[in-house]
Amino acid sequence: MRKKFKSIDESRVTISELMLPSHSNFNGKIHGGYVLSLLDQIAFACASKHSEVYCVTASVDTVDFLKPIEIGELVTMKASVNFVGSSSMLIGIRVEAENIQTGEVKHCNSSYFTMVAKDSEGNSVPVPGLILKSSDDIRRFAKSIKRYDNKKKRRTEFHETDFVSEEHLHIVEGYNVQIEL
Template sequence: MTGKAVRVSQTTITELMIPAYANFGGKIHGGILLSLMDKVAYACASRHAGTYCVTVTVDKVEFLQPVEVGELVSLHASVNYVGNSSMIVGIRVESQNVKLGTVNHTNSSYFTMVAKGDNDKPVTVPPLILEDGEQVRRFIEAMRMKEIRQKMKEEMHDAKSTVDLSQATEMLRAERCIIQMA
């Protein structure tokens, strides 16, 4: 299978933030931004895979600054890593106030997408051709993120199976909760 360069599938979507997207304070709802991130992740991943893709996980959603009504939001997506059928797409969100000429980095996130065939089964995606040091760094960072996510999943599974309710009172003593079991 022939590889594809990162630049081939890089995708940017820009959208005007309208009042219907905002809360009562005039700030854009996080769910609107997540929906737009999902769209750009799909566009980027499907360009690389050459087939339909689905979102599997969303990691590290950071809302760094609010987005205001009237701003232009640009979502920049790039395939950072490929596995057999999965891809990790890095997304950088920037808002632009056209009146002031300012651009703010407002959000970052990583979406894991899986390529699907006509039978709805995962299909192999092309290898990723890395053409510069930044792309190599992002690929390695995504590999590590994937490893950490797997370790965390295993640790959470272990934690669920080892919770001893008789120790709960002591474990939760310094937390902001009240245990009132009948």
């Protein structure tokens, strides 16, 4: 029997992986695409653990690459459900890299994935609500509402605005462009 509400701790997921030379880019740092793949995996695991059903990635709301990850560092990703809608969940992920020789830990990435719970036919299904137990939980939930509202506003503005029209040329003023109409 699925619970009507779950605590954030019940769905929290942490994974660690040693970064190998095969994960690096041409600059000798861990490739951002590889990190994105790991982020998607942990977001799936966290959302599926919370909803107890298969989940799909609906959107990647934010990925902030803060510091490069080096070959040989131990990367730890911590994911938690920050917000739930009727069938969607916003998964917050923190990425840290540890130099295993010195013990130095650095915050490398913060990401937010919107995941949707699906049944075997691919229809969206309801997810359990969240039990918020701390001011930090409430802060994350409230920030997620704000993030959702901003995303909705951006979508509306983007679809309502005709960016091809000459009356919008003032928008590109001051940017590194050359207009040749």
